[in-house]
Each structure stands twice: as structure tokens, then as C-alpha cells.
Amino acid sequence: MGDDVAMIRAALDAARAAGSLALLRRVFPGEPRVNGYVLAVSERLALVHQFHDFLDDGWTVLRIADIEEVVTEEARGFFARAFRERGLAPRLPPLEVPIATMAEALRALRREEQPVIVECETAEGGDADRYDLGAVCDVTDLHVHLRPVDGAGHWVPVEAIALGRITRLHVATPYLTTFLRYADPPPEMS
Amino acid sequence: MIRAAIEDARASGALIQLERGFASARFVNGYVVALGDELVAVHQFHDFYDEGWVVVRIDDVLEVNRDGPQRHFEACFRGEGLAPRPLPCAVDLASMQAALRSLRPRGALMFVECEAPDADDDATFLGRLVDVTDLHGTVRQLDALGQWDPPVAVALGRITRLQLDTPFCRTFAKYAAPYPVDAGPADGR
Numbered sequence: 509m510g511d512d513v514a515m516i517r518a519a520l521d522a523a524r525a526a527g528s529l530a531l532l533r534r535v536f537p538g539e540p541r542v543n544g545y546v547l548a549v550s551e552r553l554a555l556v557h558q559f560h561d562f563l564d565d566g567w568t569v570l571r572i573a574d575i576e577e578v579v580t581e582e583a584r585g586f587f588a589r590a591f592r593e594r595g596l597a598p599r600l601p602p603l604e605v606p607i608a609t610m611a612e613a614l615r616a617l618r619r620e621e622q623p624v625i626v627e628c629e630t631a632e633g634g635d636a637d638r639y640d641l642g643a644v645c646d647v648t649d650l651h652v653h654l655r656p657v658d659g660a661g662h663w664v665p666v667e668a669i670a671l672g673r674i675t676r677l678h679v680a681t682p683y684l685t686t687f688l689r690y691a692d693p694p695p696e697m698s
Numbered sequence: 699m700i701r702a703a704i705e706d707a708r709a710s711g712a713l714i715q716l717e718r719g720f721a722s723a724r725f726v727n728g729y730v731v732a733l734g735d736e737l738v739a740v741h742q743f744h745d746f747y748d749e750g751w752v753v754v755r756i757d758d759v760l761e762v763n764r765d766g767p768q769r770h771f772e773a774c775f776r777g778e779g780l781a782p783r784p785l786p787c788a789v790d791l792a793s794m795q796a797a798l799r800s801l802r803p804r805g806a807l808m809f810v811e812c813e814a815p816d817a818d819d820d821a822t823f824l825g826r827l828v829d830v831t832d833l834h835g836t837v838r839q840l841d842a843l844g845q846w847d848p849p850v851a852v853a854l855g856r857i858t859r860l861q862l863d864t865p866f867c868r869t870f871a872k873y874a875a876p877y878p879v880d881a882g883p884a885d886g887r
Contacts, residue, residue, distance in 0.1 A: 660770045682745065690773045
């Protein structure tokens, strides 16, 4: 399994170095495919400028161990051409997102007061997955303390999410930005 | 009750979420724009992206949600100017066969999907309708490289979803190979 992760990491790094459009196949049935440009790779995480079909969907931080395959070759050539001709080039996020660990990434978001979507995906998918949109209040060695916004746009009490359960972060996505634009004003974060 | 809820959503122009039993596309979010005997057409959205129109079978709808989250989304949609749009063409929603027959003359690229509870068993065809019989819809489909494959006959009873005029279809069509003149033999499936 360690060799598999090393191979995936190498493939991600190759995609990053070449600036190639990559399709990442993951183990989670909820969202098994992530399409985009790999911007950074660490020992455990990858930062991807992601797309939904041909739409810029912001940035995501993924665990390398959850990725089963990295596809960058001929099958992507058609998509790579469409992306190029539509000017869909890789972009860096609006803030620096360190990806040595999930904790580091979340601490950076807290410092910059950048809201985030935190996902805890599972092999079962569906209702077993956890999805929280909100503001990072604190990050300890084991948890992130997140002030979530519920589906109706109301801020709810802070919740602790175990860092080890987090499979994915979404940063500066159009969904996040638009959802919060119409939510309640943010409370004072403690 | 499901049918009544869908009709109510259509009449009120409310933003709704249809829940179905298919793992790959459990939820359809958007505005109900038309309703027939067996099918419902929704102007659909992915997050806040206009995703064109989807036609699904009413019998596959498990729930029609219009609670708190949908009301917040209505505010988002209003603020972003995302209003419902009618179907881009006449679609007969009496049955899947009727829908395909009404769409065939259009010749547009569309998704014809056979969904299953387990997403691994899904079959998706992106292409143009070339024939509709009592039992099958025949699709000339595009492969992942944008090249045209021979036509495939898809059993009408297996088809659960159609997607029309999605941004993906429109963009894919722009970069795909030109549509071939020869139709080729159908491959029964």
C-alpha cells in the first residue's frame, strides 16, 4: 500500500510539473472523480485547482492516500484542448495554502479568515459522509473547531471535527462565496 | 403525493430538490418546468451553475424537498438572477418513448442515461438520437476523445434520465469530430 501511495504521489507530481489537466479517481462513492490541475504535492496532501465539467470550481485539498488513479494522457488530450481553447488555465488560490498537513492548511485559512468547506467522506457515501461549510475558529493537534453555517444560511454553534477524519477541503469556491453572500452576517469568532 | 408535490412546485415556480434512488445522481436541484404522465422536466443547477435541463421518471422520485435549505437557496438564486427557464424545445413527457421521439428531430447532442442503485452499473450515452422504436432508442454516441462510435440501441425501459443543453454538451460538441454522414448498423443492447 505504501508503494501505491508513492506511485500516486509521483504521478501527481508529474502532472504538477507538466501543468497537465488531470483526472483523479478516488475511493469515495460520493465524489469519486476530481478534475483539474495539480498545483502542489506534499507527503500526504495535494492541492488541486478543480473544475466541474468546464467550469472553474476553485481549489481543493485532497489526501493522496484516497486517490486510486491519476489520468493525464491521451484520453485527456481532447479535454486538454477544450480547456486550452477556452482559456481554462491553472490558477493559484487567492491565499497561500500550505499542505504539509490538514492542520497547517486549516491554520492558514484561520489566519486569513477564509471560510472553508470541510468534508469527511466515507466508503459508504451518502448520509455517512459529513459536509460542513463555515469558519475555522481554532486548530489543535487533533481537531479543527469550525463554526458552521447550516443549509438555511444560519450560523450554528462551533463543532469539533477530528483532523484524522477530514478527507477534503474546498477553498475559495464559487459555491462557498455565493452561499455565504446570502447567509446571515458572520458572528464574532472566538 | 409525489406527483402532487411536483405539480405544486411547477405551479409555484419554487426551487426544489428531487431525491431519487440512484447513487450517481441522487438529487436533482432546480425548477420544475413541465410535467407529463410519466416524466418531469427540471431546469437543473449544480450548486449555482445553470446545468440546462433534465428529464427524469416520476416513479423514480422518492421525495420532493422544499424545506429550509431550499428556501435559502431560493434567496441565493434570486440574488444571482438564476430564474427558471422553459425547456428549449417541445418535449413530450407522456413517456420516455414519446420524449425521445419528440427530441430526435432536433439532432442535438444529449445525455441518455440508464442509472442503477449501484453507480458501477450505470450506463451513460452522450450523443445524438438516430432512431426510436417501440422498444429502443438508438444513440450515435461520442467517445471520451470526441470521436463518433457506431450507433447503440438502448432499451427504453432502462432509460432513467435525459439531459439536454447542458454546458458540458454544448462545449463537448464544439470540440468533437464533425458528425459522420453514414449512420452504420445499430448494436442491440
